[in-house]
Amino acid sequence: MKSPQPLFVLLIAAFAVASPARADEVSLAVAANFTAPMQKIAVEFEKETGHKVLASYGSTGKFYAQIKNGAPFEILLAADDETPARLVKENAAVAGSQFTYAIGKLVLWSARPGFVDGAGEILKNGTFDHLALANPKLAPYGAAAVEAMQALGVYDRLQPRLVIAENIAQAQQFVSSGNASLGFLALSQVLKDGKIEGSAWMVPARLYQTIRQDAVILERGKGKPAAAAMLKYLKGDKAQAVIKSCGYEL
Structure with missing residues (x-):
């Protein structure tokens, strides 16, 4: 006759079967321009890992200040x-831990079809009221926009018409609402199902420094399994497919 297994052994076995790996x-x-792809990536990441994503979106410059002041972020996607x-x-x-998760593309965009020409000549002929861009002191896409205008020789002339947004998401709101006729945005913001709504000019990459977007684990995320899992997921094929489909280079 076999002796019964000790109760604690049975309890441990039952717990191991019933309990998944600990989620966190x-x-x-997250940089505001990466809102759409991050929202898609977060859904799949949560399904696959069980970890929950708490994401805040805004300008990289403001996030830097918040992180230095003790904000409880574990990863920065700049x-x-x-x-x-x-x-x-x-x-x-x-x-x-730092690596490049995407390379951004700058676009001049209007919600009005046919308003922005395919060569960006509208910047030179000035047939618009206001031009929106993210704060160049806080947002890399805003800085890239200034670089492009300077390279084209139109920056000084257009300065009185510039509407400076807190971040690139707000710049898009200014254009979408009609408060600005057009604006410099990230391609990812205006690309819907592979097509651009409204009208746009893809700003040639030679007119601004490469927008290399890097991620890094912050000190609060050091040694945290969920943070490590997120960075690993961002480097994977599924996340990279989403990033590319949203108008970024890898």
Whole structure:
């Protein structure tokens, strides 16, 4: 006759079967231009890992200030590569965790079909009232817009017509609402099902520095399984397919 298994062994076995791997939360600070792809990625990431994504969207410059002031973010998905590198140098982010998750594309966009021509000549002929862009001191896409206008020789002339938004999401709102006739945005913001709504000019990459968007694990995310899982997922095929479909290069 076999002796019964000890009760604690049975309890441990039952617990192992009934309980999945421990899920956790990961807090992200995400550049506003990456809102749409991050929302899609977060859904699939949560399904596959069980971890919950808590994402905040805004300008990279403001996130830097918040992180330095103790904001509880564990990962930064910046709109540039300089801010993550600066945080690593200042011991506010984990050395060796920084990588480029996307390369952004700048576009001049209007909600009105046929309003922006395919060569960007509208910037030179000035047939518009206001031009929106993200704050160039805080948002890399805003800085890229200024670079492009300077390269075209129109920046000084257009300055009185510029409407400066807090971030690139607000710049899009200004254009969509009609408060600005057109604006400099990220291609990802105006690309819907592979097509651009309204009218747009793809700003040639030679007119601005490459918008290399880097992610990095912050000190609060150091050693956290959910943070490590998110960075690993961003490098995977599924996330990269979403990123590419939203108008970024890899």
